Amino acid sequence: MSPHTGARDKSNSAAARVLGSATAGISELALFHPVDTTAKRLMSNHTRVASLSQLNQVVFRNYANEGIFRKVFSLFPGLGYAAGYKVLQRVYKYGGQPYVNDLVAYQWGADFENAFGKKTGKALMSATSGSLIGIGEIVLLPLDVLKIKRQTNPEAFKGRGFVRILLDEGMGLYRGWGWTAARNAPGSFALFGGNAFAKEYIFGLKDYGAATWTQNFVASVCGASASLIVSAPLDVIKTRIQNRNFDNPESGFTILKNMAKNEGFTSFFKGLVPKLLTTGPKLVFSFAMAQTLIPAFDKMFGN
Numbered sequence: 001m002s003p004h005t006g007a008r009d010k011s012n013s014a015a016a017r018v019l020g021s022a023t024a025g026i027s028e029l030a031l032f033h034p035v036d037t038t039a040k041r042l043m044s045n046h047t048r049v050a051s052l053s054q055l056n057q058v059v060f061r062n063y064a065n066e067g068i069f070r071k072v073f074s075l076f077p078g079l080g081y082a083a084g085y086k087v088l089q090r091v092y093k094y095g096g097q098p099y100v101n102d103l104v105a106y107q108w109g110a111d112f113e114n115a116f117g118k119k120t121g122k123a124l125m126s127a128t129s130g131s132l133i134g135i136g137e138i139v140l141l142p143l144d145v146l147k148i149k150r151q152t153n154p155e156a157f158k159g160r161g162f163v164r165i166l167l168d169e170g171m172g173l174y175r176g177w178g179w180t181a182a183r184n185a186p187g188s189f190a191l192f193g194g195n196a197f198a199k200e201y202i203f204g205l206k207d208y209g210a211a212t213w214t215q216n217f218v219a220s221v222c223g224a225s226a227s228l229i230v231s232a233p234l235d236v237i238k239t240r241i242q243n244r245n246f247d248n249p250e251s252g253f254t255i256l257k258n259m260a261k262n263e264g265f266t267s268f269f270k271g272l273v274p275k276l277l278t279t280g281p282k283l284v285f286s287f288a289m290a291q292t293l294i295p296a297f298d299k300m301f302g303n
Helices: 014-044 052-063 068-073 079-116 118-152 162-174 177-202 213-242 252-262 265-269 272-300
Strands: none
Touching: 014 052, 014 079, 014 118, 014 213, 014 272, 052 068, 079 118, 079 272, 118 162, 118 177, 118 213, 177 213, 177 272, 213 252, 213 265, 213 272, 252 265
16 A cells, blocks of 8 residues: 555644644643643532522532632642643644654545545544544543642642652552543544544545634634543543542443433533533634644744
8 A cells, every 4th residue: 555645734843743732732731731631520410400599509619608719719620630640741742643644644644535525534544643642642641630639639649749649559540541541532523523624524625734724723722622522421420430449449330331320411421511611712712723723833944
């Protein structure tokens, strides 16, 4: 099988991909960390929230009766873990997907085009490479686990620092890796696929990297919405696995069974509306920013 280059976009430099993705991750964290904490706490809540008073208790916990500034500050736990995780994740995901996409296009581009047509084949290559990069994201799982525990279950730390936890827990920090991979595969497929289909069929772009900010924003809305809906059930299970005490783990299948039995089918979509309204814009913001900044940095470097 001969290498195929017809479906490939213009490649950006490694420095541009890293800087563009990292800047997007830092900007996202600064604006949306409190939103992420709120969504994680809602997903971790096992009871029905039927009033604003209950919502206040679930979101702000021990600070529910404090003033507005204390409440807002309480939504910033685990910021150090979040910074490490978010920047590395965005660099890995947004900066790494183009490399995988280049490889897929180079090796199997003709197969995709022959099977699905030129436009759909190109979009599906972007989705497939996104799915592969999403599965590999589990290498960053320990930072994600620590971030979520700090947001939803700070008692799990019991005064231990980062290094002590790494030494104590070891591979236990990868608990739930299978569910994370199972969530990331379709979620990242939908994210990059929805984005690519929008650029291909709404805007008719031949080179996705040539998209304007507005085009990147609209395409990111399509990709992010599809990703959040597709990955919602597995995301709830993953979050519940990760937020438990280190000494009291529970398997994903046990959580799934108990949720279905005690909370009903709708429990698998807990936090979806807040995620679409809050995490959705966060993902749209960082994805659109990365896609805009990477070509901008590339041009700045004279490539």
